[in-house]
Amino acid sequence: MTIKAGIVGYGNLGQGVEYLINSLDDFELFGIFSRRETLDTDADVYPVEDAAKYKDDIDVMFLCVGSATDIPDQATGFAEHFTTVDTYDNHSKVAEHRAAMHKVAQANDNVAVVSTGWDPGLFSMNRVLGLSLFPEPVQNTFWGKGLSQGHSDAVRQVQGVKRGVQYTIPAQDAIDQARAGNGQGLSKTQAHDRIVYIVADAADHDRIREEIVSMPAYFEPYDTTVHFISEEEFERDHQGAPHGGHVITTGNLQGHNASVEFSLDLESNPNFTAAAMVAFGRAAARLKAQGQSGAFTVLEVPPYLLSPQSLDDLLKSEII
Amino acid sequence: MTIKAGIVGYGNLGQGVEYLINSLDDFELFGIFSRRETLDTDADVYPVEDAAKYKDDIDVMFLCVGSATDIPDQATGFAEHFTTVDTYDNHSKVAEHRAAMHKVAQANDNVAVVSTGWDPGLFSMNRVLGLSLFPEPVQNTFWGKGLSQGHSDAVRQVQGVKRGVQYTIPAQDAIDQARAGNGQGLSKTQAHDRIVYIVADAADHDRIREEIVSMPAYFEPYDTTVHFISEEEFERDHQGAPHGGHVITTGNLQGHNASVEFSLDLESNPNFTAAAMVAFGRAAARLKAQGQSGAFTVLEVPPYLLSPQSLDDLLKSEII
Numbered sequence: 001m002t003i004k005a006g007i008v009g010y011g012n013l014g015q016g017v018e019y020l021i022n023s024l025d026d027f028e029l030f031g032i033f034s035r036r037e038t039l040d041t042d043a044d045v046y047p048v049e050d051a052a053k054y055k056d057d058i059d060v061m062f063l064c065v066g067s068a069t070d071i072p073d074q075a076t077g078f079a080e081h082f083t084t085v086d087t088y089d090n091h092s093k094v095a096e097h098r099a100a101m102h103k104v105a106q107a108n109d110n111v112a113v114v115s116t117g118w119d120p121g122l123f124s125m126n127r128v129l130g131l132s133l134f135p136e137p138v139q140n141t142f143w144g145k146g147l148s149q150g151h152s153d154a155v156r157q158v159q160g161v162k163r164g165v166q167y168t169i170p171a172q173d174a175i176d177q178a179r180a181g182n183g184q185g186l187s188k189t190q191a192h193d194r195i196v197y198i199v200a201d202a203a204d205h206d207r208i209r210e211e212i213v214s215m216p217a218y219f220e221p222y223d224t225t226v227h228f229i230s231e232e233e234f235e236r237d238h239q240g241a242p243h244g245g246h247v248i249t250t251g252n253l254q255g256h257n258a259s260v261e262f263s264l265d266l267e268s269n270p271n272f273t274a275a276a277m278v279a280f281g282r283a284a285a286r287l288k289a290q291g292q293s294g295a296f297t298v299l300e301v302p303p304y305l306l307s308p309q310s311l312d313d314l315l316k317s318e319i320i
Numbered sequence: 321m322t323i324k325a326g327i328v329g330y331g332n333l334g335q336g337v338e339y340l341i342n343s344l345d346d347f348e349l350f351g352i353f354s355r356r357e358t359l360d361t362d363a364d365v366y367p368v369e370d371a372a373k374y375k376d377d378i379d380v381m382f383l384c385v386g387s388a389t390d391i392p393d394q395a396t397g398f399a400e401h402f403t404t405v406d407t408y409d410n411h412s413k414v415a416e417h418r419a420a421m422h423k424v425a426q427a428n429d430n431v432a433v434v435s436t437g438w439d440p441g442l443f444s445m446n447r448v449l450g451l452s453l454f455p456e457p458v459q460n461t462f463w464g465k466g467l468s469q470g471h472s473d474a475v476r477q478v479q480g481v482k483r484g485v486q487y488t489i490p491a492q493d494a495i496d497q498a499r500a501g502n503g504q505g506l507s508k509t510q511a512h513d514r515i516v517y518i519v520a521d522a523a524d525h526d527r528i529r530e531e532i533v534s535m536p537a538y539f540e541p542y543d544t545t546v547h548f549i550s551e552e553e554f555e556r557d558h559q560g561a562p563h564g565g566h567v568i569t570t571g572n573l574q575g576h577n578a579s580v581e582f583s584l585d586l587e588s589n590p591n592f593t594a595a596a597m598v599a600f601g602r603a604a605a606r607l608k609a610q611g612q613s614g615a616f617t618v619l620e621v622p623p624y625l626l627s628p629q630s631l632d633d634l635l636k637s638e639i640i
Binding site: 024098126127267275298 | 339418442445579582584585587626629631634638640
């Protein structure tokens, strides 16, 4: 089965999905739906308001639009006509989003796989798995090394900063503590450090460092290191959007520690979110082909549906 | 729902399952089925040949018997009367075992979750997940640090060895290579080192080391280190059965490396196998309660079914 895919939205995520769809043998791209008339792509581009016309041409629609307002506003509209997959990432409203999508998808005999990506998404799966293994599990999630847009914006507000970027990194001693089974009570502040790279005139360095490390909420409670670098170094080393993290769960089993860890180390955050989304898009198309309907979180998808291989081929392979 | 559990077999695995069942709020132990008349346990013990009499008292039967011959010989007999979970670990025959269990379980309206544990089991899930994320994934599985019974037996055959134990450990340079996206073509030999701890008279040390590191197949192709230690150190530090490993998958996404890793670090191997088995036993009982029947591998179980929490509670929590 070749899965015919549509993409709504053409930001970083939509472009990442397009690249994957074109690279994978089991997908083909029908087109991209956008509010803009022209996009820098070889794909067919359609006005987003015409999407419903193509409902019979598309097996799964990738909703690559913003989580803050676009998904709550638009996702159910797409679920009326299409099997969909999204990366809605407002953790506290996943249940609400799933319920809204379930109602519409089920009424229209479509499938909606919601809140994919890596957190929520792969990290959610691994949090649930880890917590399912032990009578008294201890679990910590660490994020990073990751570029933080909000904190980078904050340092760029400091007077004299010409260029600036901020990375959140897990504190190594906190990771070691978690792996050893002693992560109980570790706060997010203790578990993460902040590293800042700044381009500025030498005369301003001391003042800038002081203003950054003492910035309330953003930096003050964290262990923050500020590095001053040249414009050239900034250009060369700090243009990417790395991210990643660790979900670490431990349990004590009759006096023996067991540590279970899922880790991501990503040179590009949006590219990998797209990769996770595409795997769950494959699952959405297959659930629909199986005759199912309604909304599914990543917790409800059997893992074999993510694979380009059939279950029979997986069972016969060395993978299992 | 409290899940009523039976256990067949009372070796390391059965004892580990018993401990967990007694520690978890959502399970209660009906009893242990054994060929032996008395066991060192507070649980009720029944003759294994009488098991079928108690089919209505047990929601899930944990088959804690040997993979080599007991599972192929006996598992379908239990699937006739019970919803079951097993840790059948012959990778090349999982498909065959699943098919045999499926036929019997389906005919008798039971569920059989097969080949749980960690490898096969959690590692299988993560191999499939990793391979589903990238157009051209590169994947390596590393095992260890792990006690190897076969290699420990081999070193104990060397003349002059009073006590001996062997651990397999992943080679750090090979792990680094895999994480960086360069794991293609790494052989099992390159990827693992062997560490041996021996108690012997000082006069024999050089000869024993030489005999071990040159032992064909067992040690000769590997980077092997032999440490000579005192009887006291051996007693203190080498009585456990640690194990673990890493499933590392990388992919190149538009020039950016993404590394996905699942790791286990286990002070006790059989205890953790039991923990994974119990989580899948919970899923087996729930699949049966949902009205399903037949055999399921770990690839076919939606992750939420592993959790002691309901799907609704998971969705409303911070976990997702």
